[in-house]
Amino acid sequence: MSGSIGRADCAARDATDPLARVRDRFVIPEGVIYLDGNSLGALPVQTAARVVAAVEAEWGQGLISSWTDAGWMEAPLRVGAKIARLIGAEENEVVVAESTSVCLFKLVSAALTMQPGRSVLLTEEENFHTDLYIAAAAARQCGASIRVVPRQALRDALDGDVAVQLLTHVDYRTGFMHDLAELSAAAHDVGALAVWDLSHSAGAVPLSVTPDGADMATGCGYKYLNGGPGAPAFMYVRSALHTEMRNPLPGWLGHAEPFAFERGYRPAAGMASMLSGTPPILQLAALEAGVDLWNEVSMTAARRKSIALTDLFIALVEDRCADAGFSLASPRDPTRRGSQVSLRHLQGYGIVRALVDRGVIGDFRALDICRFGFAPLYLRYVDVWDAVDRLRAVMHSGAHRDSRFAERAAVT
Numbered sequence: 515m516s517g518s519i520g521r522a523d524c525a526a527r528d529a530t531d532p533l534a535r536v537r538d539r540f541v542i543p544e545g546v547i548y549l550d551g552n553s554l555g556a557l558p559v560q561t562a563a564r565v566v567a568a569v570e571a572e573w574g575q576g577l578i579s580s581w582t583d584a585g586w587m588e589a590p591l592r593v594g595a596k597i598a599r600l601i602g603a604e605e606n607e608v609v610v611a612e613s614t615s616v617c618l619f620k621l622v623s624a625a626l627t628m629q630p631g632r633s634v635l636l637t638e639e640e641n642f643h644t645d646l647y648i649a650a651a652a653a654r655q656c657g658a659s660i661r662v663v664p665r666q667a668l669r670d671a672l673d674g675d676v677a678v679q680l681l682t683h684v685d686y687r688t689g690f691m692h693d694l695a696e697l698s699a700a701a702h703d704v705g706a707l708a709v710w711d712l713s714h715s716a717g718a719v720p721l722s723v724t725p726d727g728a729d730m731a732t733g734c735g736y737k738y739l740n741g742g743p744g745a746p747a748f749m750y751v752r753s754a755l756h757t758e759m760r761n762p763l764p765g766w767l768g769h770a771e772p773f774a775f776e777r778g779y780r781p782a783a784g785m786a787s788m789l790s791g792t793p794p795i796l797q798l799a800a801l802e803a804g805v806d807l808w809n810e811v812s813m814t815a816a817r818r819k820s821i822a823l824t825d826l827f828i829a830l831v832e833d834r835c836a837d838a839g840f841s842l843a844s845p846r847d848p849t850r851r852g853s854q855v856s857l858r859h860l861q862g863y864g865i866v867r868a869l870v871d872r873g874v875i876g877d878f879r880a881l882d883i884c885r886f887g888f889a890p891l892y893l894r895y896v897d898v899w900d901a902v903d904r905l906r907a908v909m910h911s912g913a914h915r916d917s918r919f920a921e922r923a924a925v926t
């Protein structure tokens with residue numbers, strides 16, 4: 515090995531890491547190096563007890579009175595207010611509701627309806643597929659059309675017809691991070707609303723959505739917020755738009771007085787109006803436990819460590835796997851990168867599967883992306899070293915060419 519970073523150097527960094535002890539707040543299976551927190555965050559230790567309490571005490575004993583006595587009714591706004599602090603919004607600007615896809619539909623539809631006389635929803639080809647499908651459907655329903663352009667053509671495609679610009683802040687494939695403030699301002703310059711998908715940003719990078727000019731946003735609860743599989747997503751709408759926005763799925767829980775059982779719909783004030791049906795209380799309990807971990811950690815410290823971990827991974831791969839045929843798909847500049855590193859390799863699927871066999875869990879995204887997420891709350895510098903060591907062993911042994919990996923599993 516060239517005069518490079520050794521495992522002992524990494525252990526020394528762990529010894530002085532101010533976030534090192536946060537790892538103890540997570541359940542990490544023995545022998546596993548979990549580099550997939552960008553897909554499904556790890557389980558916080560406190561979550562199981564919170565969910566058991568919600569099941570046994572609140573549901574089991576409190577029964578229906580828990581809607582008021584256990585704060586179930588306020589949970590979507592209460593958890594929303596906690597997420598607001600993490601994404602740099604005002605507490606009254608965020609609510610937790612359904613999946614990201616459904617939240618996106620609601621926001622995009624609401625945004626298009628607020629822009630009479632404009633008929634185009636602008637987005638980029640590189641956007642996550644649910645965003646593209648949902649945006650197209652929402653546009654169709656609102657009598658608008660969708661304009662999908664390559665990333666580098668976004669600026670030129672912003673014109674006076676654009677009602678809404680919908681972008682994912684951190685690219686799920688490569689980790690490329692847009693400049694949220696700059697692109698929101700560009701949308702505003704032509705009179706468009708800026709809607710953001712923050713799925714790979716919330717809990718991963720510092721955000722100031724309100725000061726930076728985002729009009730609306732949504733994001734997953736199960737990635738860096740560690741809310742558990744299928745955790746509900748959040749919706750953010752800047753407060754200046756609250757009186758004008760209309761929920762396209764106006765269910766009874768978004769009504770000003772749900773229990774008045776009025777024949778006609780009257781929206782609640784603010785973000786409560788973006789609710790539709792009964793909130794998923796058990797999943798909200800798990801999400802709240804995950805979000806509460808951030809009470810102990812500053813986003814600035816987490817970002818500092820995330821950059822250090824991703825920089826270290828890139829340096830080690832380029833040093834120790836130099837001849838293995840990888841190319842870096844993520845931006846080298848950490849200010850343009852989320853909390854993941856993606857490597858391109860023609861045999862990427864086999865490589866990811868062979869790594870999983872060796873306890874290093876990342877994932878694969880077609881066509882050729884090996885994707886590794888670095889959640890700074892529970893990863894150590896030695897984990898990065900060990901992961902690259904096992905990657906090197908896979909490449910040297912040819913384990914990734916095993917015939918078992920010729921066929922892709924349903925979830926990659």
Ligand SMILES: Cc1ncc(COP(=O)(O)O)c(C=O)c1O
Binds near residue numbers: 615
């Ligand atoms: C950018 C982005 N948006 C949305 C989603 C998924 O949304 P949903 O919670 O509806 O499955 C993902 C899932 O990985 C994603 O990466």
